[in-house]
Amino acid sequence: MPSHPRRKAIRAPRATAAAQPVFGQPQLSPDPSSFVKPHPSDSGLYRRTNNKLVQPVPEPRSAGSGTTVEPVLTLAEVYGDAGPAKVAAIEKAGQVVFHCVGDTGSVKGPETQSLVADKMVSDFNEVNRANVPSFFFHLGDVVYSFGEGKYYYDQFYEPYRDYPGPIIAIPGNHDGLVYGGDSAPTLDAFLRNFCAPAPVRTAEAGGLLRTAMIAPSVYFTLESPFVRILGLYSNVLEDPGIISSEGGTRPQLDDRQLNYLTAALKRCKQEKYAGAVILAVHHPPFTGGVNHSGSPRMLEEMDKCCEAAGFWPHAVVSGHAHNYQRYTRSVAGLQVPYLVAGDGGHGLARIRTDVYGQPVRTPYPVTSTLSFDSYDDTKYGYLRVIVNAQKIRIEYHTAADGTTMKTPDDQITVDLKTRVLS
Structure with missing residues (x-):
């Protein structure tokens, strides 16, 4: 929406x-x-940050609807008393729709983050209610x-004040990063706003009405009709992502997340789960961007969890x-x-050029088992995901297309x- 002059937030004590x-x-x-x-x-x-020091991963607040090994958050729990009716409506519609994107916060001003948020809000304007998103992961x-x-x-x-659905999150490195002399422990505000024991209105929300999310942990399974999202926390380094003690070489960490991922995938196998399984982790296993590298050790560990369970996710985001x-x-x-959606508003980074210094032309064969199929390094955007009993379709939409455009810029089914x- 059109912008308005800066307004003062009403801070709750x-x-x-x-x-x-x-x-x-x-x-x-209006947008600010x-x-x-x-x-x-x-x-x-x-300059006061130790860029090689990982931070401890908090113990789960609770098991949620799962176990201490696999904390579970159900979409019904997210919606409170309206949860059973919401789940029934999704099942009756025959599909679930949701958003995914990361790296939304901007330090320069509200314009870019508002562009993406406004475009996402426009997705709720649908004639067919089955196409309306149920949450934002x-x-x-x-x-x-x-x-x-x-x-x-x-x-x-503020940027998501008009987003009429729940926002569930895994933390990224900046959500847990601390500097020397930082008075707040790692993940302090994230835990308060996304892993609260009840849907309270936090001081950070100011005068806005959105309540805190109630995820049981920074790693957890989101259980929704037609889809399970397995979320991992890949710690605070710029690169690579870290999800374990890495064979005891990182004494600040343990292997809880590996145990979690193996247990979650084994449950899918044992239950013969017929829905879509999406693995979500902030650091991408693969990336061709100029500002970050991939996380091969993390990928190797995720692969071992899949092999141990005998079950592989349908997509990784x-x-x-x-x-x-x-x-x-x-x-x-x-x-x-494997999709990277880190263009949620913070600032764009270009893709590396090819060996001739030219923009990469896709599809580009990275290895015999990996193809780089599509990218956009000039526009902000997000993923719109549609899952039914037969398939999962992941669409990429750009904010530059405007709030009335419904056609995706890229998609995979x-x-x-x-x-x-x-």
Whole structure:
């Protein structure tokens, strides 16, 4: 919507209880033209950061609807008392639709993050209610540069004030990053706003109505009709992503997330789960961007979990690299799409050129088992995911297309039974 002059956030002194979860504001409002709290340069704080030191992963707050090994959050729980009716409506519609993107917070001003948020909100304007999104699964880096609570209003609550659905998240590296002398522990504000024990209204929300999300952990399974999303936390390094102790070489960490992922995949195998299984992790296993590299050790560990369980996800989604990328990987006799959606508003990064210094022409054969199929490094955007009993379709939409355009700029479809891509 058109911008308005900077408005003052009404800061609550502490978290306040809400009987039921609340998502968007009841009335649409114009976008802000500036931040309530200006964001100065973080260069000085970065110099006080140990860029090789990982941070401990918090124990799950609870098992949720799962176990201590596999914490589970159900979509019914997310919707509170309205949950059973919401789940029934999705099942009756025969499909679930949701959003995915990461790296949404901007330190320069609200314009780019508002562009993406407004485009996502426009997806709720559908004649057929079956096409309306049921939630937004955030791929991490909600708030820059150190996940500070004081920036949550400008970088999260305000841009998504009109988003009328729940926002569930895994943390990115910036959500947990700390600097020398930081008074807040790692993931402090993220836990308060996304892993709360109840749908309270936090101080960070200011005068807005959205309540905190109730994920049981920073790694967990989201259980929804037609889809399970297995979310991992890949820690605070710029590169690579870290999800384990890596054979005891990282004493700050343990192997809980490997145990979690193996257990979640084994449950899919044992239950003969017929829906889509999506693995979400902030750091991408593969990336061709200029500002980040892939995470081969993390990929190797995820592969071992899949092999131990005898089950592979239908797709892998990540953020971190500030652009859109799509790969096809051949593994275990299957084709699995790996997507990067890190262009949610923070700032764009270009894709590396080819060996001749020219823009990469896709599809580009990276290896005999990996193809780089599509990318966009010039526009902000997000993923719109549609899952029914037969297939999963992952669409890429750009904010530059405007709020009335419904045609995706790129898409990939996975047949859930045959695993054939189209």
